[in-house]
Amino acid sequence: MHRTIHDFFSKLGLGTGTLASWRGGLSAAVAGRLLDVASDSGINLIDTADSYASGECERLLGLLLRDRRGRFSIITKVGYVSADVPGPLHLLNPLFKKLKHRLGARQDFRPDSMARRLQRSLQRLKSDHVDAFLLHDPPAHVLSDGSLFHELSKLKAAGLARRLGISSGDDEALQLALAWPDCDMIQTPLVEDGGLAPSLRAAKAGRPLIILNHVSLGGRLPIGCEPQSSALKKWRESIDTSATELGVSPQAALLRVALETTGADSVLTGTRDSGHLAENCRAVLS
Ligand SMILES: NC(=O)c1ccc[n+]([C@@H]2O[C@H](COP(=O)([O-])OP(=O)(O)OC[C@H]3O[C@@H](n4cnc5c(N)ncnc54)[C@H](OP(=O)(O)O)[C@@H]3O)[C@@H](O)[C@H]2O)c1
Numbered sequence: 001m002h003r004t005i006h007d008f009f010s011k012l013g014l015g016t017g018t019l020a021s022w023r024g025g026l027s028a029a030v031a032g033r034l035l036d037v038a039s040d041s042g043i044n045l046i047d048t049a050d051s052y053a054s055g056e057c058e059r060l061l062g063l064l065l066r067d068r069r070g071r072f073s074i075i076t077k078v079g080y081v082s083a084d085v086p087g088p089l090h091l092l093n094p095l096f097k098k099l100k101h102r103l104g105a106r107q108d109f110r111p112d113s114m115a116r117r118l119q120r121s122l123q124r125l126k127s128d129h130v131d132a133f134l135l136h137d138p139p140a141h142v143l144s145d146g147s148l149f150h151e152l153s154k155l156k157a158a159g160l161a162r163r164l165g166i167s168s169g170d171d172e173a174l175q176l177a178l179a180w181p182d183c184d185m186i187q188t189p190l191v192e193d194g195g196l197a198p199s200l201r202a203a204k205a206g207r208p209l210i211i212l213n214h215v216s217l218g219g220r221l222p223i224g225c226e227p228q229s230s231a232l233k234k235w236r237e238s239i240d241t242s243a244t245e246l247g248v249s250p251q252a253a254l255l256r257v258a259l260e261t262t263g264a265d266s267v268l269t270g271t272r273d274s275g276h277l278a279e280n281c282r283a284v285l286s
Helices: 028-040 052-067 086-103 111-125 148-156 171-178 230-246 252-261 276-283
Strands: 011-013 045-047 073-078 132-135 164-167 183-188 210-213 266-267
Touching: 011 028, 028 052, 028 210, 028 276, 045 266, 052 073, 052 086, 052 111, 052 266, 073 111, 073 183, 111 148, 111 252, 132 148, 132 183, 148 164, 164 171, 210 252, 230 276, 252 266, 252 276, 266 276
Parallel strands: 011 045, 011 266, 045 073, 073 132, 132 164, 164 183, 183 210, 210 266
Antiparallel strands: none
């Protein structure tokens, strides 16, 4: 049977940026139901990061994936400084992380820390591999000498990460990643006009995979307000047309329009609401 990339990374993926947040994280039961709605509706892609709730999000997923791992591909990311206090105090890790960031230690891309940090993610996820391991918003200068890419390629060769890549909206970093032969995946936000960063517009179709995150542009892709530029006005019209055709809300239609307009492979939704998730699946996967 011919398999496509969407058998591993569905067009709609579930983002977990706020699933286990310090204040207002979901209980394991509610988060488990969200994962079941996702997989029943055709999602097989979960996006996370070691820094989400300072490891607590990966830990929650590890618990939930115990009997669901075969249903999902997991992307995790590395780059932001977290706290990693073991034992009962681990619940305070999100607080310790915030403190570290306040003190100026926000990111860490030391090449020799990558293997250890992926191993820690795998322990929390209770998994022997991740389906993709991405650098989380790396500044271009950490990529320029190639040593970080070299360390990551070793992790792929060891089978710990099936695919590699970066999550970034920075065009200089994206250009460096695109020149790396092991770059299989790029996760990226939309730029101001609702399109892709310039280097991605020029990238060869099909390689690397492009996954969109944060598609609402922090609310600037106008839903419920007057668009400022002609590019955004066009976006707004397509969203409204698509919402009417599909019988879904503009928020859900936005995900589909983002995919169609950019030609990206997948788009993430950060919803924590099962009803919204089912609607977003209807918009993108129907
Ligand atoms: N640097 C990076 O690598 C990076 C940056 C940003 C995001 N990400 C990834 O991308 C994921 C998604 O990005 P995001 O967290 O910015 O989330 P998003 O999907 O752009 O927006 C989430 C917001 O949209 C609302 N929403 C979603 N569907 C809706 C619907 N049908 N109707 C009404 N409201 C709806 C959600 O509210 P409800 O919960 O009420 O539905 C939530 O407030 C993240 O979770 C993370 O995995 C990565």
